[in-house]
Amino acid sequence: MHSATRLxxxxxxxxxxxxxxxxxxxxxxxxxxxxxxxxxxxxVLAQHPADVVIDIPDIFxxxxxxxxxxxxxxxxxxxxxLRSEGNQHPYSQQSFTVYPLVQKTVPGEADPQMTGMSEDxxxxxxxxxxxxxxxxxxxxxxxxxxxxxxxxxxxxDTLSIPEVVRSDNARLVSVSSxxxxxxxxxxxxxxxxAFANNIEHSFGATKDNDFPSTYPPSKQPNKLIxxxxxxxxxxxxxxxxxxxxxxxxxxxxxxxxxxxxxxxxSSLVTLKNPGVTGQEVLTxxxxxxxxxxxxxxxxxxxxxxxxxxxxxxxxTSLVTDLDTTVAAMNIAYKAANTVKTTPLPLPQWLQSKxxxxxxxxxxxxxxxxxxxxxxxxxxxxDYQGQLADVDRQIATETTAxxxxxxxxxxxxxxxxxxxxxxxLAQWRGVKTQWETINNRLTSIPATTTVYAQAQALIKSSQPxxxxxxxxxxxxxxxxxxYQQAVKLAQSAKLSQKNNQLPQALSQWxxxxxxxxxxxxxxxxxxxxxxxxxxxTKSFQQLENQLKTTQKVALANKDLQRTCSGSPxxxxxxxxxxxxxxxxxxxxxxxxxQTAMAASTQGDRNAKVGILNHINTLGTALQTxxxxxxxxxxxYGADGKQIQNYRP
Numbered sequence: 001m002h003s004a005t006r007l008x009x010x011x012x013x014x015x016x017x018x019x020x021x022x023x024x025x026x027x028x029x030x031x032x033x034x035x036x037x038x039x040x041x042x043x044v045l046a047q048h049p050a051d052v053v054i055d056i057p058d059i060f061x062x063x064x065x066x067x068x069x070x071x072x073x074x075x076x077x078x079x080x081x082l083r084s085e086g087n088q089h090p091y092s093q094q095s096f097t098v099y100p101l102v103q104k105t106v107p108g109e110a111d112p113q114m115t116g117m118s119e120d121x122x123x124x125x126x127x128x129x130x131x132x133x134x135x136x137x138x139x140x141x142x143x144x145x146x147x148x149x150x151x152x153x154x155x156x157d158t159l160s161i162p163e164v165v166r167s168d169n170a171r172l173v174s175v176s177s178x179x180x181x182x183x184x185x186x187x188x189x190x191x192x193x194a195f196a197n198n199i200e201h202s203f204g205a206t207k208d209n210d211f212p213s214t215y216p217p218s219k220q221p222n223k224l225i226x227x228x229x230x231x232x233x234x235x236x237x238x239x240x241x242x243x244x245x246x247x248x249x250x251x252x253x254x255x256x257x258x259x260x261x262x263x264x265x266s267s268l269v270t271l272k273n274p275g276v277t278g279q280e281v282l283t284x285x286x287x288x289x290x291x292x293x294x295x296x297x298x299x300x301x302x303x304x305x306x307x308x309x310x311x312x313x314x315x316t317s318l319v320t321d322l323d324t325t326v327a328a329m330n331i332a333y334k335a336a337n338t339v340k341t342t343p344l345p346l347p348q349w350l351q352s353k354x355x356x357x358x359x360x361x362x363x364x365x366x367x368x369x370x371x372x373x374x375x376x377x378x379x380x381x382d383y384q385g386q387l388a389d390v391d392r393q394i395a396t397e398t399t400a401x402x403x404x405x406x407x408x409x410x411x412x413x414x415x416x417x418x419x420x421x422x423x424l425a426q427w428r429g430v431k432t433q434w435e436t437i438n439n440r441l442t443s444i445p446a447t448t449t450v451y452a453q454a455q456a457l458i459k460s461s462q463p464x465x466x467x468x469x470x471x472x473x474x475x476x477x478x479x480x481x482y483q484q485a486v487k488l489a490q491s492a493k494l495s496q497k498n499n500q501l502p503q504a505l506s507q508w509x510x511x512x513x514x515x516x517x518x519x520x521x522x523x524x525x526x527x528x529x530x531x532x533x534x535x536t537k538s539f540q541q542l543e544n545q546l547k548t549t550q551k552v553a554l555a556n557k558d559l560q561r562t563c564s565g566s567p568x569x570x571x572x573x574x575x576x577x578x579x580x581x582x583x584x585x586x587x588x589x590x591x592x593q594t595a596m597a598a599s600t601q602g603d604r605n606a607k608v609g610i611l612n613h614i615n616t617l618g619t620a621l622q623t624x625x626x627x628x629x630x631x632x633x634x635y636g637a638d639g640k641q642i643q644n645y646r647p
Contacts, residue, residue: 254304321372328362400448478522485515508539555628585637
């Protein structure tokens with residue numbers, strides 16, 4: 001018999017054992033079984049998905065009973081292994097021997113009996129509590145197993161059994177909660193050295209001469225004869241046909257494939273909607289996972305299996321991308337909630353920024369060819385805007401913190417400067433300090449955590465700011481008045497030198513007013529104080545001088561009017577100290593002649609007229625003296641003083 005035929009026989013056994021597991025479990029756990037016959041031993045490896053938790057003793061019992069039901073003609077050594085997908089190491093094992101049944105004798109002979117079929121002869125004992133079979137071997141129960149690093153290199157498409165050796169220092173952790181809850185049901189140990197020497201090839205080997213694929217081989221008829229294979233084949237076909245007829249997409253329209261296709265198409269339509277909501281995305285995620293589940297339920301013997309696998313590959317990729325997008329959306333949701341209520345401290349803004357950054361980075365993993373890419377890009381654009389907002393708030397909070405710190409330090413410096421300021425320049429510096437501090441504080445937005453502190457500092461610093469401002473105004477006015485007074489005094493002196501006395505007097509007057517306006521509290525007062533007396537004295541002197549001049553001028557005018565006549569009454573000289581009036585001789589003679597004629601003629605009226613004239617002249621001269629505040633001396637034509645007047 002050729003190797004190809006022997007391989008086909010083992011495939012029948014694999015299908016039978018696989019279907020036996022599926023029929024027993026009553027639910028979809030896609031076990032994959034592979035067999036190897038080598039060195040008079042049948043090796044069976046059962047592999048299941050990594051995310052499925054199974055009852056290990058129950059699985060071993062199903063496989064053991066299935067092999068025992070085949071009634072081999074000769075004892076058959078069996079080694080069972082369990083492995084999860086993605087692992088090269090089996091995590092549990094069991095060994096036993098299947099013994100043949102004693103066949104019925106000819107009529108008259110004793111009834112047949114089971115030989116070697118007791119649980120003791122099979123190396124099994126019944127657990128009274130769990131109702132499961134457990135190996136009774138040479139190794140002590142509970143001896144840990146260690147998976148060595150010397151294992152075969154297996155691909156995803158080839159099941160193989162790696163080396164299992166004894167170790168006293170390592171423990172194999174079972175994926176079954178059954179074993180975790182029942183510590184008395186330990187993993188079985190085997191002779192690791194013998195196993196390592198014989199495990200040279202992977203299950204699924206394709207070379208004809210690697211090892212025999214039937215049991216027993218044609219050259220070993222004493223082990224397990226071909227009728228067993230025939231029985232196994234027929235039973236496997238019968239059980240398989242019955243079981244497969246109950247599986248999805250075998251005898252009827254593949255509803256699962258149609259449903260999965262519809263769910264996927266509906267999901268894609270929803271994802272293409274620009275206004276898709278987060279809840280809708282979650283619904284799509286659930287639909288796509290259901291689609292994957294439906295596609296996974298379609299067995300490999302179904303006519304729709306190839307189409308289902310193709311659709312499964314595309315849908316699984318879609319689910320992966322959508323899961324990535326949803327993860328990014330969840331991160332974004334947390335980022336938004338982190339800064340939902342403001343104001344917030346800077347570390348919290350930074351935390352939110354990191355979340356937005358992580359969310360954006362996660363969305364960036366979606367390939368442009370993915371059907372989730374438009375949704376990912378939509379969210380990416382939105383999240384980038386959110387990140388920009390957070391960056392702006394971080395900048396605002398950072399700037400606010402810096403401004404507050406600057407203000408606090410500035411207040412200390414400004415207070416010290418204000419305590420020692422004297423000159424205008426110094427007070428201007430203090431004012432600038434306070435204004436800068438106030439500007440920094442008022443620039444802090446209400447959305448920041450330091451806003452309240454800033455407002456408190458603004459309120460407390462207002463008196464100092466006002467003082468500085470008032471002091472600057474005072475010093476500026478004092479300085480201005482001082483400079484103006486000095487300038488006016490210089491102009492007054494020049495005008496006075498040019499005999500522009502009225503103009504000089506006005507300039508002196510303005511200078512005095514300006515210098516007197518310099519407050520004693522100002523820094524320039526020490527310079528202004530001596531100038532007050534100087535400028536006042538100069539003003540008064542010029543004022544007196546002008547008054548005298550004006551009086552002299554008035555006296556000259558009055559004297560001119562008084563001394564005029566025909567004949568001329570008198571002449572006069574006016575100085576700053578005295579007025580001298582001299583009667584004209586012609587006037588005197590005329591006055592005497594008139595008086596003598598009036599006396600000769602006894603003209604009393606004429607006498608009275610002469611006297612009145614003389615009195616009038618005297619009154620006029622006296623009035624001039626009073627107005628000019630100058631004494632007047634009156635002399636006759638002969639040079640003798642005849643009258644004087646004192647103001």
